[in-house]
Amino acid sequence: MAAMRAIWKGAIAFGLVNVPVKVYSATEDHDISLHQVHDKDGGRIRYQRRCEICGKAIDYDDIDKAYDDGERTVVLTEDDLSSLPEEKSREIDVVEFVPSDQLDPIMFERSYFLEPDSKSTKAYVLLRRTLEKTDRTAIVHFALRQKTRLGALRVRGDVLMLQSLLWDDEVRDAAFPSLDERVRISAKELEMSAELVESFENDFDPSRFSDDYQEQLRELIEAKLKKGEALDTDATFGEEGEDDTDGEVLDLMEALRRSVEKSRGKKAPAAKTRKKPATSGSSKGTRKKSA
Secondary structure, eight states, X not given: OOOOOXXXXXXXXXXXXXXXXXXEEOOOXXXXXXXXXXXXXXXXXXXXXXXXXXXXXXXGGGOXXXXXXXXXXXXXOHHHHHTSHHHHOOEEXXXXXXEGGGSOGGGEEEEEEEEEOXXXXXXXXXXXXXXXXXXXXXXXXXXXXXXXXXXXXXXXXXXXXXXXXXXXXXXOOOOXXXXXXXXXXXXXXXXXXXXXXXXXXXXXXGGGOOOHHHHHHHHHHHHHHHTTXXXXXXXXXXXXXXXXXXXXXHHHHHXXXXXXXHHHHHHHHHXXXXXXXXXXXXXXXXXXOOO
């Protein structure tokens, strides 16, 4: 695994307490990167940033941002944006401490790990232990990538984690007329539904799950490479002749079939490990409350 690189440095501030920290992205994308090509010759399709007035392709260094109200346009340069007080702030400012179970997961956006950035980790450990003991989450304000953000500061293992939150007006109300209809649910139906839920009960272990689509995509790419269907990266070929045979097509289909069977085989053990509780409520008391 590649070493993580800090994307930001600052300090958690609450009252007179200051905790210097480094900020790291807590998640990463493992999806296979694909780009677009011309179906006739495999040539790479590229997009240009072209000015509508002069018609020239423009480099990133020569691009500013602008706001258009429909009649007038205001251009905002990098200097303009960096002059905003919030953008200059390097503080993760604690606003309040709230019960952890009051945070609705729908508000969570991106996650970041915080590492102590001082010779003494005492203040960092003290804050972490205090949050654990009180089962509280700190609601914070911070600025990152030219945007003021609301965040939740909580504990994950031995690490303080910062999760950016959506603002209240960014979460839509779910008002569906179809839910206004009165529905009668019998006691028997509710009992049977609860039994079905019990039959699927298990402790969540994310390591048991994998991205089947990405695995199958890798299998497909490997099969096409072995079949000789790769293009030279530095140059494109003309139209290929009709050299494909039914046998080669079957080889590719066989690789895909095995990929599907392999992914299904990985799911089977997970189903066998499901634990059905002795009584309908036996496992609920031992579960930990998530932050």
